[in-house]
Amino acid sequence: xxxxxxxxxxxxxxxxxxxxxxxxxxxxxxxxxxxxxxxxxxxxxxxxxxxxxxxxxxxxxxxxxxxxxxxxxxxxxxxxxxxxxxxxxxxxxxxxxxxxxxxxxxxxxxxxxxxxxxxxxxxxxxxxxxxxxxxxxxxxxxxxxxxxxxxxxxxxxxxxxxxxxxxxxxxxxxxxxxxxxxxxxxxxxxxxxxxxxxxxxxxxxxxxxxxxxxxxxxxxxxxxxxxxxxxxxxxxxxxxxx
Amino acid sequence: xxxxxxxxxxxxxxxxxxxxxxxxxxxxxxxxxxxxxxxxxxxxxxxxxxxxxxxxxxxxxxxxxxxxxxxxxxxxxxxxxxxxxxxxxxxxxxxxxxxxxxxxxxxxxxxxxxxxxxxxxxxxxxxxxxxxxxxxxxxxxxxxxxxxxxxxxxxxxxxxxxxxxxxxxxxxxxxxxxxxxxxxxxxxxxxxxxxxxxxxxxxxxxxxxxxxxxxxxxxxxxxxxxxxxxxxxxxxxxxxxx
Numbered sequence: 413x414x415x416x417x418x419x420x421x422x423x424x425x426x427x428x429x430x431x432x433x434x435x436x437x438x439x440x441x442x443x444x445x446x447x448x449x450x451x452x453x454x455x456x457x458x459x460x461x462x463x464x465x466x467x468x469x470x471x472x473x474x475x476x477x478x479x480x481x482x483x484x485x486x487x488x489x490x491x492x493x494x495x496x497x498x499x500x501x502x503x504x505x506x507x508x509x510x511x512x513x514x515x516x517x518x519x520x521x522x523x524x525x526x527x528x529x530x531x532x533x534x535x536x537x538x539x540x541x542x543x544x545x546x547x548x549x550x551x552x553x554x555x556x557x558x559x560x561x562x563x564x565x566x567x568x569x570x571x572x573x574x575x576x577x578x579x580x581x582x583x584x585x586x587x588x589x590x591x592x593x594x595x596x597x598x599x600x601x602x603x604x605x606x607x608x609x610x611x612x613x614x615x616x617x618x619x620x621x622x623x624x625x626x627x628x629x630x631x632x633x634x635x636x637x638x639x640x641x642x643x644x645x646x647x648x649x650x651x652x653x654x
Numbered sequence: 655x656x657x658x659x660x661x662x663x664x665x666x667x668x669x670x671x672x673x674x675x676x677x678x679x680x681x682x683x684x685x686x687x688x689x690x691x692x693x694x695x696x697x698x699x700x701x702x703x704x705x706x707x708x709x710x711x712x713x714x715x716x717x718x719x720x721x722x723x724x725x726x727x728x729x730x731x732x733x734x735x736x737x738x739x740x741x742x743x744x745x746x747x748x749x750x751x752x753x754x755x756x757x758x759x760x761x762x763x764x765x766x767x768x769x770x771x772x773x774x775x776x777x778x779x780x781x782x783x784x785x786x787x788x789x790x791x792x793x794x795x796x797x798x799x800x801x802x803x804x805x806x807x808x809x810x811x812x813x814x815x816x817x818x819x820x821x822x823x824x825x826x827x828x829x830x831x832x833x834x835x836x837x838x839x840x841x842x843x844x845x846x847x848x849x850x851x852x853x854x855x856x857x858x859x860x861x862x863x864x865x866x867x868x869x870x871x872x873x874x875x876x877x878x879x880x881x882x883x884x885x886x887x888x889x890x891x892x893x894x895x896x
Binding site: 468469470471472482484485486488489492493506509510512513516517520523527531532533535536541544547548551552555560563566567570 | 711714726727730731734748754755758762765773777778783797802805808812
């Protein structure tokens, strides 16, 4: 099976959680929109798929994954599908429900991170909503970010035979996503994160454990890993990191 | 199996999607926090469970469902678990992934509805974030609400042998959730909804189809259905419905 991932070609965004899973498992895949237009890529490729699927089971938004005849959207749904196929999820039902539950909690956090710079509307520029962004980011840093991160720290601590993994005894898509959360928050809110991280030894260790997996390390070093930037979800605006 | 639902006792909120599924299937369940404190209910019951689960697989937030030894959180995850057990989901894998994908898109819409009255912080009162709420609600009504509703209208249209159902050929948790979306948006944004609904004949029909299911109708008529109110997710503030 060769998977096709459809996601905005210029950002990590929500597609990154899927990219990390495919890369960590050395899955065969094409990141379709990152191909050149002459190769059938670009944003046009995403639009073609969404229009072509119109009459049937069209996604509401990217990312979506083509797996044979299936087209699956919603990041956590894609990872739930890929998990057992890429050996990145627990084998038992309870473990899979738990992994998915955590991934959905990560998705909620990602939305809150996004809304720190876009609290009013996605269709406006950041510059058009700066006062609200400053207020939202301030509450996020003081209330929500510690609440989520403390929770995930507890999750890792509550998996004592997991050798540092979030669920089960080996690498899962939840570990990969938590790596991305730590990396992204360090990029977006370096000051806040430095302070918070002192109390998050398990998440720090998990981040390093994931980053040192040979396939993940190779991916992070490659041009396939898009750098963080101010079009993505994790954006660094110094005025929001207070 | 007798299920135990744990959710805030004073609001419909995210718990309502689970309540509707349990009610439509005539499942045996206890809405634990709605019991009196002497019966072991109240918000304290939610807190006890979250603390008791602390060391193991604690939910980040309600709603969560106790099903035997399993404790499952995240609304869409709960519905995915209950779906096949309550005959409220398609039988095939592709159909179940599709139903879950739609439910996750509904969850995204629910978050956006919530943020129309809380664009800055959940820990502040609405009254402390009114200017930002007005801007966010205006964009929501003009851009996001039509985009989501048109999408779901297309979904129902794209299921031509579904006899008005969103997925498959019979009632599913997706239908129940779309009913709740229509009912909630009518409550929160009656002016905007009246205008938009003209172009949503299938969603209107689906709403009525669900409301006329005998078990659902009995539930909606009972004291078990908490009325919409201004502590929930769908809130009616006339100034936001412009």
